[in-house]
Amino acid sequence: MEGFDVIQPRFAHYLLANTGLExxxxxxxxxxxxxWFGDADCLLFQDLPRDRTMRWIEGNGVSMFRSPSGYGNGQARDRQGxxxxxxxxxxCLFRTELDGTVTRLxxxxxxxxxxxxNDVTVKSDGSIWFTDPLYGIQNDYEGGRQASEQPAAVYTLDPNSGSIMCVASDFDGPNGLAFSPDEQRLYVAETGDQTLDHPKQYVRVFDVSPEGTLSGGDLFHKIEPGYADGLCVDEDGNVWSSAADGVHCISxxxxxxxxxxxxxRVSNLTFGGRLKNRLFIGGSHTLYAIFLNRRGVAWP
Structure with a gap:
């Protein structure tokens, strides 16, 4: 099929013959x-170097949602929307309250x-999980050079108590992250130390305990060409990853x-639309979307 690379036959069943990349x-x-904001029927995304958050609505196009954004990067919704x-x-992490006020979490x-x-996701128990590499403070293009005070790591935050816990610190540059549908696995993109000629770049997978701790951390998949940045997961547990030549689907x-x-080059992506079967794709400076024959795991 034009516009796709079908490597395993079952991938063809994830595609729709009468649609393509928009x-x-x-x-x-x-x-x-x-x-994706299902209740508002809109997509929010960051135009990161311009320090602004944008909003896209079908039929109305793109408008400004917030400027400045604090050089915002990853976004997610909590269980209260x-x-x-x-x-x-x-x-830091910010939370926009339902009345529009902003809270520093x-x-x-x-x-x-x-x-x-860098990236954030919210588990069904309300805990907030996020990655904290150095990328945004290493140059003036995506935030401004500042001194690092601690190593790159992955954290979980209890928004009720404010308690923060480091759950993985053996990363050079943790980036995108996503839970499996049953939340028993956590996928994290290792984008590496990009000041090196050959940084470590692959996706790792962790087992998640009921208490919210991680174990494992084995290599799950290495994206080629390019590397994994943003990740999302569909209803069958497949991982959809950004790559230099598009979006890769991994079992x-x-x-x-x-x-x-x-x-x-794709930076980030998310499932959305009324049935969660539309994959929205950040392709460098262009916003794309494609309808698929699979639904994503997205909230709400």
Whole structure:
């Protein structure tokens, strides 16, 4: 099929013969942090280097949602429908309350400032999980150079008590993250130390205990060409990952099933639409979407 690379036969069943990749909007500098708002029927995403959060609505196009955004990156919704956003400039997580006010949730661990929270997801118990690499404070393009106070890590936050726990610190550059549908596995993209010539770049998978601790952390899959940045998961547990040539679909066993080919390097992606069967894709400076024969795991 044109526009796809079917590697395993079952991937063909995830595709629809009468649809293809759509270009929704362009002219951005670098798209990140896609999150679907089903109750508002809109998509929010970051135009990160321009320090603004954008909103896309079918038939109405793109409008400004928030500027400045604190050089916002990853976004998610909590179980009350509130927006949780990572901020590079402020080195924290923000929550937008239902009345529109903004609350700073966390900016420190063990008394030291976080680096530059990158991606975030919310578990069904309300706990907030996020990655904290150094990327956003290493240059002036995506937040502004600042000194790091602690190593890159993955954290979980109890928004009720404010308690923060480091759940994995053996990363050079933790990036996108996503839970399996049953929340017993956590996938985390290791994007590595990009100041090195050959950084570590692959997706890792962890087992999640009922108490919220992680074990394992084995190599799950290595994206080629490029590397994994954003991740999302469908109803069957397949992992959909960004890549240099588009979006790669990976089985729960770590096998590459196929690719959605995209003209530009993909940074981030999320499932959305009324039935959660529309994959929204941040392709560098262009926003794309495609309808699939699979539903994503998305809230709400």
């Amino acid at each position: 270009e929704l909007a362009g002219g951005f500098r670098w798209i990140e942090g896609l999150v 509130r927006l949780i956003a990572c901020s590079h400039r402020e080195r 966390v900016d420190r661990h063990a008394g030291k400032r976080l680096n530059a929270p 729960p066993e770590g096998e590459l099933l196929g690719k959605v080919l995209v003209p530009h």
